[in-house]
Amino acid sequence: EAGVAQSPRYKIIEKRQSVAFWCNPISGHATLYWYQQILGQGPKLLIQFQNNGVVDDSQLPKDRFSAERLKGVDSTLKIQPAKLEDSAVYLCASSLEPGPGELFFGEGSRLTVL
């Protein structure tokens, strides 16, 4: 079974530039999550999708971050314009419902903002 795919793995940009990250969850997983993990901290949920609908985006900085999940499969997370404090690893995860579904994580996209 293929895992959660993310790209790019690494991205370096200047502040005020834009960046986009892509995620393809495990086939059949209805729930998709984007987490931000700053070095030395635990993952912080940015947005959670159930199929192509948003379940929770309360911690998404909507003035600069946006995310979509068209057709309920893959998803894109965009940052525009980027700030220095956006430097982090952006983790995508998916889970299968219903039941005590665990999260399956991708390898993450490491963003450095200079």
Added chain:
Amino acid sequence: AQTVTQSQPEMSVQEAETVTLSCTYDTSESDYYLFWYKQPPSRQMILVIRQEAYKQQNATENRFSVNFQKAAKSFSLKISDSQLGDAAMYFCAYRRFTGNQFYFGTGTSLTVIP
């Protein structure tokens, strides 16, 4: 929102010895799930063990076991016969029974000393 606390930022253990990582959580819900995830350096996060709150029996997966104290809201991870490959960040996570939101602790960095 639920909070998850890991009070040990760093732990170390001698190879072949046993170590226990602590986790406490705050919730008013009676049904939920708890997880321990492992994140090796620069590698993706993987599930170590899970516990359903309605189960009294502590979960065990080979060398990994938990001590789940529901009344105390405590969920510790015990690693027996520690191996060099166990060196990683360990995150405790709480998942709501409904809604599927996950909340992570700040992590414990485990070093295994040869």
